Amino acid sequence: MTTALKAPPLDPILDDIVRSHRPQQETGSVPANIPLLAAVPFDRFGIAVATTSGEVFSSGDADVPFSIQSISKVFTLAMALRGDSSGILWSRVLREPSGTSFNSLVQLELEHGIPRNPFINAGALVVTDHLMEETSDAAAQVLRFLTAQAASTGPFIDEAAAASELASSSRNRALAHFLKGFGNLKQPAESVVQNYVRQCSIMMTCVELAKAGLFLARDGHGSLGTVVSPSDAKRIGSIMLTCGMYDAAGEFAYRVGLPGKSGVGGGILVIVPGVCAICVWSPRLDAKGNSLAGTAALADLSDRTGWSVF
Amino acid sequence: MTTALKAPPLDPILDDIVRSHRPQQETGSVPANIPLLAAVPFDRFGIAVATTSGEVFSSGDADVPFSIQSISKVFTLAMALRGDSSGILWSRVLREPSGTSFNSLVQLELEHGIPRNPFINAGALVVTDHLMEETSDAAAQVLRFLTAQAASTGPFIDEAAAASELASSSRNRALAHFLKGFGNLKQPAESVVQNYVRQCSIMMTCVELAKAGLFLARDGHGSLGTVVSPSDAKRIGSIMLTCGMYDAAGEFAYRVGLPGKSGVGGGILVIVPGVCAICVWSPRLDAKGNSLAGTAALADLSDRTGWSVF
Amino acid sequence: MTTALKAPPLDPILDDIVRSHRPQQETGSVPANIPLLAAVPFDRFGIAVATTSGEVFSSGDADVPFSIQSISKVFTLAMALRGDSSGILWSRVLREPSGTSFNSLVQLELEHGIPRNPFINAGALVVTDHLMEETSDAAAQVLRFLTAQAASTGPFIDEAAAASELASSSRNRALAHFLKGFGNLKQPAESVVQNYVRQCSIMMTCVELAKAGLFLARDGHGSLGTVVSPSDAKRIGSIMLTCGMYDAAGEFAYRVGLPGKSGVGGGILVIVPGVCAICVWSPRLDAKGNSLAGTAALADLSDRTGWSVF
């Protein structure tokens, strides 16, 4: 819904949010099995807001690149929908909350290889497999897309991190072979996993991610023209709201009231339809895998600005 | 979010929606085990919109009473939150989408008797149990609440239907005893089931339900004053969006983009924050238990009006 | 298989087993929610062997009555099979190991109300329901059967214990209503639960239980004539071996190698086909709900005597 809401003066609010929410001591967890993410200093905290009127506000470590991880799933979904005039993607993946862990195989088995939504790992592997029909180097294409949308040459794939993560990607390999067994993966399982892990290893800053996600707040219109149709932009927002925060989507909708997508790198991308895209980043995670300080900061920002879709 | 959206002229739109969506032939299913619901003529179709500016629009069978069934869960949740200053309710029921059927015991067992959200049956039984701490006749209190909010003496409990439904409520009894076994039910299981079934058997019209639900579009302000706080109103909306349509919540958010709650009586209550509450009713159901014609009508109405939270 | 194995001299072996296995200090757990069972002194230990040649050996607390609990399921199954010439029972309950907890509802839901076997609670409720077609007081009939087979007037229903257990039988009530919802319970759920709990509250001694179970070691021939056919006797043995020890059936078959059925009262009934029936009792339980000292004693006895079906 395009709203007439005028954004309040954001600079002081963002500065205050950084002061209030930057971690003072080490709490929360780091992703098991991804050593390079675990090594990021616990007190990193950045926030950026890109508005539909073309302004960008930021504070804290908003220009420090971090690993976007699962936030990439929003963009691969948009890229897949853009080229999917036949609607075949939605026969391979559903749009319902999963109610189970992001990398669970249980539901996938019970539901015969059709992932519950594109934001759990199984669904994201299917989306990447879909993108690979056009190009075998899907991760590079995701990088080009993000570079263009962010209007920045900053984004890059951290190949060392990707290689390290690949070495401990047994669960994702299991998911990929499982999908393959159900006939829901067209490319070789190992190739899909490699592209998936490399797309997750893209490094971006809060400012870049907020700008890259802005098309979702602008009815699908990105910096270089239409990315997706207005209805697809709304629909990506609805999937973010119902499925974007692992199995804490309900809690996030309850506390923040905005479509969001988090990654285990500690980033969260949030859309305020018609108003702005927000990216917050702080590396330590809660038990569900979402940024601890980031989630708190977004609840605070929502309270201060009145931004909520409800 | 309070929006400045002006509602388009609604009368011709609603009339057209009735013309387009009133079932012409018998399709869809009726609730198994509830004979009185199955007996409602398949071509019933009504729609009503109550706006925050005080107008009410309606068309079709908008003044025919029907069984509100699970739509009652929105109102019992609001009633429970109103009186729950200690927040104890949220220690007894979560706010996450369930990913499983509305009356499943599987998840409840795996999660040790804490229901996933207040809109699956197990969660609604806990909410009713919570209301019964104040009065043993919780169903009568729900009726009084609805009568007041709808500003109508129309609503009544169909006791014959309730008695009939009680006779085939084995699954709800199983859920109640199961909750009891986990210590998450305080009143006798049979009493909770009786109140639950009776609150579901309340008969209301589309016009009455739209008016009764209007407080959720008005930051919690009902016809007689504050029902719940603005933040609780938003939060009920978020639970409706993520959990309100059984296991088709994601699909409904995707197609309609608005918080909604359906009942197996064929009714759906939808909130457009800051704008209006909508109630549509048509008795035949899809495979997930949501009104077939009602869902289609709401998708159509959302397209025509641009109403969507995304 | 009727074997020619001669039993070794048993008296000194049993005495030695009592010396070795009677608990010296309090270890293991007691059944939650059944206070009267929890109150039994931890150092009780009895063992009795009734041979197909008509001898009875015993040692320790073999004449102290204890609550037979789930051991009753062996006898109700035999009673149900005896009268089930049409084989209808096996359309209502399967004969497969469950792989899940004895009182789980998960599998029952996934498998549409057909319990996996007659020894999990859901299956035993179906068996009791089956017996109630002949007499509403099925528990009294079970008592008469056991009294006759044990050739003793000792067995009795501990009605106080039954009443106490009934007050905390929420899970069994949930199972019964769940079965009712699937159409797999004919009598009222509450009546079935009452009979079930009362049959579990029958008090017997090791000597009485060994004698009562002897027909299973004698091709179905009991003290007063045929109880079940030779093939049904073998088949009950096979169900005991695969399903008799809750979810430790595999471990028990591995360590002891004999068909057995345990109860949370601490008793275990074991059959050595063609040779004898054994009952051991000691009240403290392991994590799976089987008698800790009893299981160890049976492994020891199996090693000393060479008794094993493998």
Place this chain on the structure above:
Amino acid sequence: MTTALKAPPLDPILDDIVRSHRPQQETGSVPANIPLLAAVPFDRFGIAVATTSGEVFSSGDADVPFSIQSISKVFTLAMALRGDSSGILWSRVLREPSGTSFNSLVQLELEHGIPRNPFINAGALVVTDHLMEETSDAAAQVLRFLTAQAASTGPFIDEAAAASELASSSRNRALAHFLKGFGNLKQPAESVVQNYVRQCSIMMTCVELAKAGLFLARDGHGSLGTVVSPSDAKRIGSIMLTCGMYDAAGEFAYRVGLPGKSGVGGGILVIVPGVCAICVWSPRLDAKGNSLAGTAALADLSDRTGWSVF
């Protein structure tokens, strides 16, 4: 238990069983995804009995090689136990019936990567991984073991079939990577899957398999000396009885009453402790993946001979 049972004259019985049970028309199913197995003529039927007294009886297609498939799991388990003085194998795999499908990932996820028993695929992969600690070409070692026990140079690995099966082994790859993710696989996942598939592709005749399995009926003593200890022989028998027939173990124990292990190649190996080893083969399968004619023939043979452990 060593029994004194004298085998009845077997030649006429086996001939009669072949006459009665050889399929006359095509019923049952063939394994999906293994074309070479599906191509075996439906009317193949062979049976062989190797007795502890050194005789071998056979009838029908008892000298036609077939793919042993999961029957190999009995032998890899014996090989692993033989060399596992430390008992480490039993910390990596349990001994309980699974209650779920042979290649399910659900239970494996819920139980954190510890397979329920060595006869489901996940457990067998762990056993093969265990064998690979001694030699990377575990399948060749299994072949050597079988060749020696069968005292025949006949057994061979059908490498073409293995290659074909490997091409459609996505589910087994998923299981292997899943186990790897839980730290319960030491060798590379792909290598374990290759060895596993090749051990399953060993071709043997009924006569050879009966002779190879005879050590399990002789307290662990094989043709060339001790294979496993008497207690391990009994224990393998107990695992066969409780877990050997996929999720029809209970039904097989009920109908046949003997420890058995089946393969999707249509073979079933059965042990009569102290008496003989039996192998029956017929390629068409029932819904659980066990040989249709083979299972019926074994029930018939058990009835005619009285062979049963119960």
